[in-house]
Amino acid sequence: MTERDEAGPTRRQQLQARIERALQETPHERATTRFSPYLIDSGPDPAGQLMRAAGAGGAEGIAAALDAFDRLAEQGDAGRPRHALLAFLIHHPDVAGLGLRIPSLEARSPWKVLPSEGGED
Amino acid sequence: MMADIDELRQRAAAFMRQPAPDAAALETPPPRFTPFRIEDSIRARELTDRLIALAEGEGEEAGLQAALDEADRAAQAEGLDLAKFALLAFSIHHPRGRRLPVESLEQRAPEKVLPSAGPAAAAEDPESRLSWYREDPKANEHHEHWHVVYRTSGIPGTNPPRAKDRQGELFFYMHQQMLARYDTERIAVQLERVKRLDDYGVPIEEGYDPTPLNPVFGDVPYSPRQPGLTMADLDRADFGPPPLRYAVAQHRTIAQRVLDAAQRPSLEKPDGTTVAVDADVLGDIEEPSVDSVDLRFFGNHHGMGHLLLACIDDPTGATPPGVMIDPATAIRDPVFYRWHKHVDDIGSGWLGRQAPHDFSDGPDVVIREGTQPNASPDVILCFKDAIPGSANPGFDGAAFGEQAFGGANWSAPPPDGLTTDELQTMMLQRAIPLPGDSTVDVTYLDQREFVYFLRVENRRPQAQRVTVRIFLVAHDFADDRQMWIELDKFQHTLPASGRTVIYRPAALSSVIRKPAVKPPGPLADPSPDPDDEENYCDCGWPYNLLLPRGTRDGMAFRLLVMLTDWTKDEVPGDTHCGSMSFCGAKDRYPDRRGMGYPFDRPFPAGRSIAQTIAARDNMATRDVTIRWVDP
Numbered sequence: 034m035t036e037r038d039e040a041g042p043t044r045r046q047q048l049q050a051r052i053e054r055a056l057q058e059t060p061h062e063r064a065t066t067r068f069s070p071y072l073i074d075s076g077p078d079p080a081g082q083l084m085r086a087a088g089a090g091g092a093e094g095i096a097a098a099l100d101a102f103d104r105l106a107e108q109g110d111a112g113r114p115r116h117a118l119l120a121f122l123i124h125h126p127d128v129a130g131l132g133l134r135i136p137s138l139e140a141r142s143p144w145k146v147l148p149s150e151g152g153e154d
Numbered sequence: 155m156m157a158d159i160d161e162l163r164q165r166a167a168a169f170m171r172q173p174a175p176d177a178a179a180l181e182t183p184p185p186r187f188t189p190f191r192i193e194d195s196i197r198a199r200e201l202t203d204r205l206i207a208l209a210e211g212e213g214e215e216a217g218l219q220a221a222l223d224e225a226d227r228a229a230q231a232e233g234l235d236l237a238k239f240a241l242l243a244f245s246i247h248h249p250r251g252r253r254l255p256v257e258s259l260e261q262r263a264p265e266k267v268l269p270s271a272g273p274a275a276a277a278e279d280p281e282s283r284l285s286w287y288r289e290d291p292k293a294n295e296h297h298e299h300w301h302v303v304y305r306t307s308g309i310p311g312t313n314p315p316r317a318k319d320r321q322g323e324l325f326f327y328m329h330q331q332m333l334a335r336y337d338t339e340r341i342a343v344q345l346e347r348v349k350r351l352d353d354y355g356v357p358i359e360e361g362y363d364p365t366p367l368n369p370v371f372g373d374v375p376y377s378p379r380q381p382g383l384t385m386a387d388l389d390r391a392d393f394g395p396p397p398l399r400y401a402v403a404q405h406r407t408i409a410q411r412v413l414d415a416a417q418r419p420s421l422e423k424p425d426g427t428t429v430a431v432d433a434d435v436l437g438d439i440e441e442p443s444v445d446s447v448d449l450r451f452f453g454n455h456h457g458m459g460h461l462l463l464a465c466i467d468d469p470t471g472a473t474p475p476g477v478m479i480d481p482a483t484a485i486r487d488p489v490f491y492r493w494h495k496h497v498d499d500i501g502s503g504w505l506g507r508q509a510p511h512d513f514s515d516g517p518d519v520v521i522r523e524g525t526q527p528n529a530s531p532d533v534i535l536c537f538k539d540a541i542p543g544s545a546n547p548g549f550d551g552a553a554f555g556e557q558a559f560g561g562a563n564w565s566a567p568p569p570d571g572l573t574t575d576e577l578q579t580m581m582l583q584r585a586i587p588l589p590g591d592s593t594v595d596v597t598y599l600d601q602r603e604f605v606y607f608l609r610v611e612n613r614r615p616q617a618q619r620v621t622v623r624i625f626l627v628a629h630d631f632a633d634d635r636q637m638w639i640e641l642d643k644f645q646h647t648l649p650a651s652g653r654t655v656i657y658r659p660a661a662l663s664s665v666i667r668k669p670a671v672k673p674p675g676p677l678a679d680p681s682p683d684p685d686d687e688e689n690y691c692d693c694g695w696p697y698n699l700l701l702p703r704g705t706r707d708g709m710a711f712r713l714l715v716m717l718t719d720w721t722k723d724e725v726p727g728d729t730h731c732g733s734m735s736f737c738g739a740k741d742r743y744p745d746r747r748g749m750g751y752p753f754d755r756p757f758p759a760g761r762s763i764a765q766t767i768a769a770r771d772n773m774a775t776r777d778v779t780i781r782w783v784d785p
Contacts, residue, residue: 060375063480064375064474065375067392071454071461071479072461073442078307078310078315080305081315084310123693124309124310124311138295138298139586144366145480145482147594147596148286149285150366
C-alpha cells in the first residue's frame, strides 16, 4: 500500500486544500511584504523549520508542516513563510508521493500573470 | 415598494456599471481608494460586513434591497470605488449576495479590457513587441519554480546547508538559455540583441509598466519602472528593521571582486583552504548560494542587482518595489534580460577562456552531413499530424521510422508530404480564471507538434550507447555559440553494426517541464514511483515555448544533432517528470559534460562552428524555417 493509499482521498484533499489556501498570495500581501528571495537572509531558514515539523513523515508530517506554516504566517509578513512552504513542498520527499501538488502560478496568484497594458500580439 | 429579484439584479448591475465621477467636478472629492492600502481594505471590509448584516436581517429580497441602499449611500459618502469593491465582495462571498450575479469585467467596465493600442504602442515602446513572451504565465512560473528548486539558502533541512549538485553552473546555464531564446525573439521582431547592463551609472532607457490590462484586482502591487532612471543608493526602512542600505558604489566593488575571481585559477576560502575556479564555483559566488566561497567578501551581486532595479523608482521611500523583486514576475521586465546578460558575462567569460573541446572523443557513428551544407538527410522532421496513424494509442514511432526512412529507404527521398523543412508556430488565446467567475484572456505562443527521425549508423560491431544532443540557432547567428538553444538531450542504444532510425517526439524534450502539457491542459498527477524524480515534476521550460516564434515570412534556423559517447556523459534515461536539462535531479546533475555542451566552450581555433561540425561524423546540421502562422 503506497503512502497515497494510506492517507486516503479525504485526507489528501484536505491537505491539498490547505496547500492551495496557504500559497495564495493577494495583491495586498505582495504590496506590503518586503520579502524577496533575492535578498540573502542570514536568519533561521523557515523551510528548515517546516522540514523538521514534518518529521513524522507522511500525511501527518505534511499536516504538521502546514500547522507550522500557519503559525509563521500569523506573525505578520507571510511572504517569507510562503516561499519557505514552496521550498518545503518541492523538496520534501513525501509530498509528491501523496499526490499533493503546488498549484500553478496563475491559480495561486492570477494577478501576477495578467498582460500589461503595453502588450502587442 | 418592495422590488423583486430581477429588479434588484438590474439595480446591482447598473450600480457596478456606473462610471467614476469626475473628481474635479466634485466639491469634496472622496479619498482615492485602493484595496492595497491597509486602511482602505479595512474600510471596504467594514462596508461588506454592513451589507452582509443588512442582507441577513430581513427577508431575502428586502435584505438585498437594504444592502443596495447602503451601497448607494456609501458611494456618496465614502466613494464609488470603495462601494463597488465592497458590493463585489458581498456578491462573490455571501450566499445571499450570490443572488446578485457579478457581470464580467468587460460588461461592468469595458474600458478596462481593451487591448493595447497595438502598432502605435509598439512604435512608442519597441520592447512591447515582446510583452507576450516576457509575460507568458508559464515562463514566469518556470523562473519562479527554478529559484525554489535551486534555492540560494540551499536544500531545506540540510545541516550544514548546502546547494544542489552543480547549482552554480546551472544558475548560469539556465539563465543563459533564457537569454539565447529572448535574443532570438528580439531578432525576429527587428530589435537588437539585449544590451548588457554593466555600467551602473548610465540611465536605463527602457521602462516597464506592469499595470495590467484588466485591473480586476485594482492596481497591481508592483510599481512601474520609469524609463531613464539610474541605479541609486538604497535606504529603505520598510525592508527592515534594520533598514536596507546598499550603495551603488558597494555594488561596483563586489562586481569587480567577482570579475577578478573569474580571472583566477583558484580562490581561498575563509578557512584557508583553496578551491579551483570553475563555472560552478563562480555561479555559487554570483547568485549567490550557500556554497559561495566567501559570502561576506563576494556579497550578493546578482540578487542585489534585482533589488536595485526593483527599487529604482523609489530607492529611499516605501512604495512597493517593481516586478524585479519577485522571481514570479521579474522576467516580465526588459531590464531582467539586460541585468542577466551582465551576470552571464561572468560565467561565459570564464568559459570562453577555457581550452576548446576536443571532439575526438566522439563515438564511432555516422550521421550524414549530406551533399549540400546544412542539409543532412539524416535529420528528418515531421509534423505529428502528418504521420499516418500517429494519433492511435498504440502507434509505434520507431517502427514507422524504420519502415519510412530505414532499410531500403535509407538514402531514398522521403515520401511527399511526410517530412517538413518548416516548423510552424501560432499565437493562441486562452482565458485565465479570476475570482468571481470572471476571466482574462492571455495570448501565448504554441507550435504545431513535431517529431524527429534521426538516422544513425553504428560502425562498431558492438552495441553503443550514445547521448543525442539537439540544438537550434537562428541562422544568422550560427557562428555565435551563445545563441544556440538546447532543444533536447537523451540516451539511445544503437545496435551493433547497424543502421537505426531514432524516433523522438519533441514532447519528450529534456528542457521542458513534463509531462509535456500545453496550456491550459490540466496537470498530470505526479508519479507514485518512489524512484522517480517526482519532486521536480513542475520544473522546466514551458512546452508551448519550445520553439522560437519565427516570423510571418519564415525565419531561417539551423538544427544540430550531435551524438556523444554515453560512457563519458552518463545521461540517464528520460524522466517523465520535469526537465533534465534545467532542473537536474535529486542528487546529481544528469550529465557529466559541461552544461550546454558542445557550445559551452570555444570551438577549436582556426575553424568556424560550421566547419567543425562538417568535419565530424557524429554531428550533422539541417537548415529549417520557423514560420508564424495563423491558428
